Amino acid sequence: MPDNEAKPGYARAVTLFYCINAVKSSIFAKLEDVGEFEINPVKIPCSSMIKETFILKALEAGAEAVLIITCPEDSCQFIDGNRRANKRVERVRQMLDEIGYGGWRVSIHNSRIENEDEICLLFRQALGQGENSFTAESLLAGE
Amino acid sequence: MIVAEQKPLAEIIEMVSPYGKLLILGCGTCVKTCFAGGEEEVAILASLLRLAFKKKGIDIEISELTIERQCENEFIQEASLAVSRNDAVLSLACGAGVQDVARRFTGKPVLPGLNTTFVGVMESRGLFTEECLCCGDCRLGLTGGVCVLARCAKKLSNGPCGGSRNGKCEVNPDSDCAWQLVIDRMKNLGTLDKLREYTPPRDWRSSNSGGPRKILREDMVI
Numbered sequence: 001m002p003d004n005e006a007k008p009g010y011a012r013a014v015t016l017f018y019c020i021n022a023v024k025s026s027i028f029a030k031l032e033d034v035g036e037f038e039i040n041p042v043k044i045p046c047s048s049m050i051k052e053t054f055i056l057k058a059l060e061a062g063a064e065a066v067l068i069i070t071c072p073e074d075s076c077q078f079i080d081g082n083r084r085a086n087k088r089v090e091r092v093r094q095m096l097d098e099i100g101y102g103g104w105r106v107s108i109h110n111s112r113i114e115n116e117d118e119i120c121l122l123f124r125q126a127l128g129q130g131e132n133s134f135t136a137e138s139l140l141a142g143e
Numbered sequence: 144m145i146v147a148e149q150k151p152l153a154e155i156i157e158m159v160s161p162y163g164k165l166l167i168l169g170c171g172t173c174v175k176t177c178f179a180g181g182e183e184e185v186a187i188l189a190s191l192l193r194l195a196f197k198k199k200g201i202d203i204e205i206s207e208l209t210i211e212r213q214c215e216n217e218f219i220q221e222a223s224l225a226v227s228r229n230d231a232v233l234s235l236a237c238g239a240g241v242q243d244v245a246r247r248f249t250g251k252p253v254l255p256g257l258n259t260t261f262v263g264v265m266e267s268r269g270l271f272t273e274e275c276l277c278c279g280d281c282r283l284g285l286t287g288g289v290c291v292l293a294r295c296a297k298k299l300s301n302g303p304c305g306g307s308r309n310g311k312c313e314v315n316p317d318s319d320c321a322w323q324l325v326i327d328r329m330k331n332l333g334t335l336d337k338l339r340e341y342t343p344p345r346d347w348r349s350s351n352s353g354g355p356r357k358i359l360r361e362d363m364v365i
Contacts, residue, residue: 053183056190095187098152099195 013038014123015058018069019047021077023113030116037123047071048081055092055106065126068108069119082110144173144264145237146271147180147257149188156195158254159233163202165192166229167256168222168244169209170236177271179257180235182209188235188256204229213240219247226251279349279356285342287328292345294321300345302338 014037028041040063044050047070058066068089070082086108093103107126113119149155159165167185175181185207196203208225212218213236222244226232231252234241237259245253261273276293282300283290292298296314303322306313310323329335349356 051183053186053190056187056194060190060193095152095191096194099156099191099198101194101198 012036012065012123012127013040013063014126015040015042015061015063015066016069016119017042017044017047017050017054017058017066018113019043019071019081020045022047022069022071022111023119027113027116027119031119036120039123046076046078046081047085048076048078050085050088052088052092052095055089059096059101059105063105065105065107065123067122067126068106069113069122070108070110072111086110144176144262145239145259146177146261146263146273147174147237147259148177149179149184149235149257150255152191152195155188155233155256156192159192159203159231160196160201162230162252164204164229164231165206166222166225166232167192167205167207168213168225168232168234168236169207170213170234170240171209171211174236174240174257175209176265178269180209182207185209185235188233213237214243216243216247219244223248277351278345278347279351280346282342282345285337286325287332287334289321289324289328291321291325294318294324 016039018041020043023043025043028039031037031039040058042054047068050068055066055068068085070076070085073082076082089106089108092106095103096105097103104126107122109122113122167189169175169182169185170180171182175184178184189205189207192203192205206225206229208222210218210221213234222232226244226248229251231254232244232248233254233256234244235256236244237257238255239259241253241255245251262275262277263271263273266272273293275290278292282292291300296312296318297304299322303320303326304313307320307323308316310320310327312318312320326335326338329338
């Protein structure tokens, strides 16, 4: 079974890159109690710091999906950090689709997150997209 | 700079699939500037290939290295150890770089990861445009610093074709008419009258139609 697929009884691994201006760090302490996901949060001073390699390395390291949370559009304190992040995410998604790995694994969310429920919803949405289009069986079959 | 773009991933995957150990060799000069072959692009491609082969259940060991220039032996030598440890090299350099690396490591397959496209400039971030055809007989001094050979779709040397509209080319309306650029610039410089002067036909013997060109600088040969 490929590393990226959740094994029965295990939490689904998600890597989260988040702008410190978009997500309250206190959320993560509460998320530990949820247990549904194995979250690897990576805080960044601005989403413009996101590079394609960071996302791909996270997938290589075993993340089933990568979620990026940025400030809302037009409210980046570095002017266009979130626009840059959007472009890079789009490029990674296209490349992952091109190799058949599933661009759905990478998603970006441009709004401030205030509580753990919101973030859990985003994780479920991010992982849910794959359940219909890219299952463990299809991965194993090399489809 | 030499402008290149990465080959489609499917083509690269097919090309490298016979090899168990692959070195992705980047070039840190022209193709780095055009976001096709520097450290960053090497890392991205390496990750993508690892993921693609993992999905296929194929074991492949991929290593990464970027040298300053792949078209100069002194820099190529820095890759010797890495090349010797791998079954093949996927070069993210222009065609000259790929060939120079292949010449240096005769027993190793060296594969091109890029399509070398043109000699050009970065007009704005992310936009690269062709500016020079390397014709070997530069006439930029006569046309206000605008190369009509590279930038006119019809390669006209004696003035505009008459088909341009609003300063745009009739062949490709997204491109500026090269002759419009020449006239605007020479007007600006106050040298428009120079266009009336007779200039002899271009010397095409210096172009690449006679096979690969060579320049020998005797003063540099020891």
